[in-house]
Amino acid sequence: MSDVSRAVADVRHLLWFRAATLRRPRAVVVALAVFAVVTVLSATVPAWVTLDPDTISRAARALPAALGAVVAISVASAVAGGGGRELLARDPASIHPISPVTDHLGALVLAPLNTGWLLQTWLLLGFTAVVAGPSRLLGVQLLTLAWVVAATALGQAVAWGVEWARRGPRGVRLVRFGIVVALAVLAGVGATPDVRQVLVSGPARITATAIERGGATSLALLAGVVLVGGVALVVLGARLATLAATRMPRDEGQQETRIHAARTTPRSGLVTLIRIDRASVWRSVPLRRGTLLLAVAPGLVALAGGLLWETLILLPGLVASGCVLLFGVNLWCLDGRGMLWRETLPVAPRTVLVARAWVLAEVLLGAALITIALGAVRAGKPTPPEALAVVLALLTVVGQALSAGLRWSAKSPHAVDLRSARATPAPPLTMVGYSLRLALTTTFTGLFFATLAAIERPRPMLAVAAVLLVVSTVRIVRAARRWSDPEHRAAVVAVVAA
Numbered sequence: 001m002s003d004v005s006r007a008v009a010d011v012r013h014l015l016w017f018r019a020a021t022l023r024r025p026r027a028v029v030v031a032l033a034v035f036a037v038v039t040v041l042s043a044t045v046p047a048w049v050t051l052d053p054d055t056i057s058r059a060a061r062a063l064p065a066a067l068g069a070v071v072a073i074s075v076a077s078a079v080a081g082g083g084g085r086e087l088l089a090r091d092p093a094s095i096h097p098i099s100p101v102t103d104h105l106g107a108l109v110l111a112p113l114n115t116g117w118l119l120q121t122w123l124l125l126g127f128t129a130v131v132a133g134p135s136r137l138l139g140v141q142l143l144t145l146a147w148v149v150a151a152t153a154l155g156q157a158v159a160w161g162v163e164w165a166r167r168g169p170r171g172v173r174l175v176r177f178g179i180v181v182a183l184a185v186l187a188g189v190g191a192t193p194d195v196r197q198v199l200v201s202g203p204a205r206i207t208a209t210a211i212e213r214g215g216a217t218s219l220a221l222l223a224g225v226v227l228v229g230g231v232a233l234v235v236l237g238a239r240l241a242t243l244a245a246t247r248m249p250r251d252e253g254q255q256e257t258r259i260h261a262a263r264t265t266p267r268s269g270l271v272t273l274i275r276i277d278r279a280s281v282w283r284s285v286p287l288r289r290g291t292l293l294l295a296v297a298p299g300l301v302a303l304a305g306g307l308l309w310e311t312l313i314l315l316p317g318l319v320a321s322g323c324v325l326l327f328g329v330n331l332w333c334l335d336g337r338g339m340l341w342r343e344t345l346p347v348a349p350r351t352v353l354v355a356r357a358w359v360l361a362e363v364l365l366g367a368a369l370i371t372i373a374l375g376a377v378r379a380g381k382p383t384p385p386e387a388l389a390v391v392l393a394l395l396t397v398v399g400q401a402l403s404a405g406l407r408w409s410a411k412s413p414h415a416v417d418l419r420s421a422r423a424t425p426a427p428p429l430t431m432v433g434y435s436l437r438l439a440l441t442t443t444f445t446g447l448f449f450a451t452l453a454a455i456e457r458p459r460p461m462l463a464v465a466a467v468l469l470v471v472s473t474v475r476i477v478r479a480a481r482r483w484s485d486p487e488h489r490a491a492v493v494a495v496v497a498a
Contacts, residue, residue, distance in 0.1 A: 007101040007238075014087045014098075014106060018427075028429050035118070035432075042122040043144075046129040047137045059130045063208035066124045070148055071204075073116045074155030078107070079179075080293050081286070082249070082421030083163045083241065084156050085110040085428060090420045104156065104241040108234065111152045113428040115435035121148055128211050139219035140211050146223040147207055150230035157233045160240035167247035183300055249285075249421065269347040273355035280334040281359060285421040287326050294322040295367035299374025306378045309386040313450040315375060316368040316394040317442030320401045321435065323367045328360045328405030329434045330425035332496045333416040339497045343489075353483045357402060357476065364398045385461070389453035392465040396449075397442045399472030404438060406479035410488065413495040 022028055078084045084107025088098065111117060125144060132140035166175040210222050266272045281287050298315050301307075327334060334356075335342050342352065372390060376382075382390070414426050424431055445468065452461045482488055 003099070003101060004238075007099055007105055010098060010102040011087065011105045011109065014102070015109070018087070022427075031429055031433060038122060039125065043125040043129055043141050044137065046126045047132060047134050049130070051130060056130055059127050060208070060212050063127055063131060063211060064204045066120070066127050067147060067151075067204040067207055070117075070120045070124055071151040071154060073114075073120050074111065074151045075158050076155075076293065076297065077114050077116060078111070078155040078159030079162050080289050081107075081159070082166075082289075083107060083159045083244065084422065085113075085424060086420070086422045089417060089423065100241040100245040101238045103245075104160065104238045105234075108152065108156055108237075110428050111156065113432050115432060115439060117152070118432070119439075124148070131212055136216070136219070139214075139216050139223075143207065143211060143214075143219050143223040143226065146226040146230065150226050150233060153230045153233035153237060157237035157240060160237050160244050164240055164244040164247065167244060167249055183296065269345070270351050270355055273345075273347065273352060274358055277334065277355055277359040278362070281327070281363060284327075284334075284418045286418060286423050289421065290326045291323055291363055291367055294319050294326075295370040296374070299371040302371070302375030302379070303377055307375055309379050309382040309390065310450055310454060312372060312375045312379055313386070313389050313393050313453060314443065314446040315371050316390070317397040317446040318439075319368045319371045320364045320394075320397045321438035321442045323364050324360070324401040324405050324438065325425075325431060325435055326363075327418065327425050328364075328401065329408045329431070330412075330414050330416060331356050331360065331405060331409040332413055332492060333418060333425045335496060336415070336417060337497050339493050343493055349484045349486075349489060350480050353406070353480050357406060360405060361398060361402055364401055365394070368394055368398070383453075383456075385453040385456045385458055388458055389449040389461060392461055393446050393449040396445055396465050396468045396472075399469050399476075400441055400445065401438060403472040403475035403479070404434075404441075406476055408434065410479055410482050410492065413492045415496055415498045 019025070019028075084104075086093070086103070087106030087110060088096070112121075124147075125141065128140050128144045129137060162175055165171050168174075207222065207226070210218055214222065263275075266275060281291075298318055302312060302315060332339060345352075372394070412426070412430070414430075416423055416425050418425070426434065448464065449461060452458075452464070483492075
C-alpha cells in the first residue's frame with residue numbers, strides 16, 4: 001500500500017506541476033468546465049425528451065454495441081500509444097523518481113482527454129438516458145459511468161500487456177502479427193450477421209439488459225461489481241506497467257540504431273527537404289503506428305459493416321482530422337533541436353514550409369485512400385454523384401486539415417520529442433481542442449457532400465468544393481507569408497528547439 005499511496009501522491013504533484021506550467025490557465029479551466037457541462041447534459045437531457053417507442057427501442061438495441069465501442073476505443077487508443085499518454089514527457093521525467101505505477105495512474109488520468117473516448121462516452125450516456133427515462137436515470141447513469149471506468153482500466157491493462165510483449169524477444173514481430181490476426185478476425189466476424197452478435201454478448205449484453213429493465217437494487221449491485229472489476233484491472237495494469245518498465249522499448253531502439261544507406265543527392269533543395277521530412281515521419285514510432293491505425297481501422301469497420309457509399313463519404317474527414325493530429329497541428333515538432341540546423345540550410349523559408357506541407361498532404365491523402373479502398377470492397381459500384389462526392393470530400397477535408405495545421409503550428413508551437421511511442425505533438429487539453437474543432441469542420445463538410453450526392457446535385461458539389469478549396473488555399477498562403485517573417489520564425493524556432 002505504501003507504493004500505491006506514494007504513486008497517488010506523485011500523480012497529484014505531477015498534475016500540480018502541469019497546471020503551474022500552463023500557458024493559458026483560464027482557457028484550460030473554461031475547457032474543463034465545458035467538458036463537465038456537456039457530460040452532464042448528455043447524461044440527463046435525453047431522458048426528458050419525448051420520443052416515440054420505436055426510437056427508444058432502437059436506442060436499446062444499440063446499447064450493447066455502444067458499450068462495446070467504448071471498450072474498443074479505450075483499448076485501441078492505449079495500445080497505439082504504447083501504454084497510454086504520458087503525464088510527464090520522457091526527457092523531463094528522466095531526472096525524477098517516477099515509478100511505473102505513477103506512470104500508469106497518470107495515463108489513466110489522461111485517458112479521458114481523447115476525442116474518441118469523449119465522443120463515445122457522450123453518445124453512450126445519451127443512449128442510456130433515452131432508454132432509462134427520468135425515473136431510473138440516476139441508477140442507470142451510475143452503472144454507465146462504472147462501465148466507462150472499467151473499460152478505461154481494461155484498455156490500459158491490455159496496452160501495458162501488449163507493450164510488455166512488444167519489448168520481449170521477437171516481440172515487435174509477434175505483436176504486429178497478433179494485431180493483423182485480430183483485425184482480420186474482427187473484420188470477418190463483423191461481416192457475418194449471425195456471428196456479429198458475439199462481439200456484443202457477455203458483459204455488454206448483461207449490462208445493456210440491466211440498463212433497459214433493471215431495478216434500483218440490481219443496477220446498484222451490478223455497478224458495484226463493475227467498479228470492483230475496474231479496480232482489479234487498475235491493479236493488473238499497474239503490475240503489467242511495472243513488468244513493461246523492466247524491458248527496453250524495442251521499436252524506439254531499432255529506429256535509433258538502424259543504419260540507413262546513403263542515397264543520391266536530389267537535384268533541388270525542395271526534393272531534399274521532402275525526403276528528409278518523409279523519413280522523419282515514417283521513422284517516428286508514434287507517427288507510424290498512428291497513421292497505420294487511422295488508415296486501417298475505419299476501413300475495416302466499413303468493410304465489416306458493409307457501409308454504403310453515402311456513409312463512406314464521411315470517412316475521409318474522419319481519417320484526415322485524425323492523421324493531422326499526429327504531428328500536423330505542431331508541424332515543426334518533427335525537427336526538435338535539429339530545427340536550429342534546419343535554419344542554416346541555404347534554402348528559402350517558403351521552401352521549407354512547402355516541403356513540410358507536401359509531406360503532411362501525402363500522409364492525409366494516403367491514409368484516407370486506404371480507408372476508402374477497404375470500405376469500397378463491399379460498398380458496391382458508386383453512382384457518378386457518389387463517386388464525385390467522395391473525391392471532392394477527400395480533397396476538401398485534406399485542404400481544411402492542412403490549412404488548420406499550418407495555422408496552429410505557427411500560432412502555438414510546442415517543444416516535443418517524438419521519439420517516444422507515447423508522445424503527442426501538443427499538451428492533452430490542447431489536443432482535445434484541436435480534435436473537436438477538426439472533427440466538427442470535417443464532419444459537416446462530409447455531411448454536406450453526402451446530402452448533395454443523395455439528391456444528385458453535382459454542380460453545387462463542384463461549386464462548394466471550389467469555394468472551400470479557395471479558402472484553404474488562401475489560409476495556406478497566409479501561413480507561408482507568416483513563416484517568411486524572420487521574427488516570427490525565430491520565435492517558433494526558439495520554442496521548438498528548446
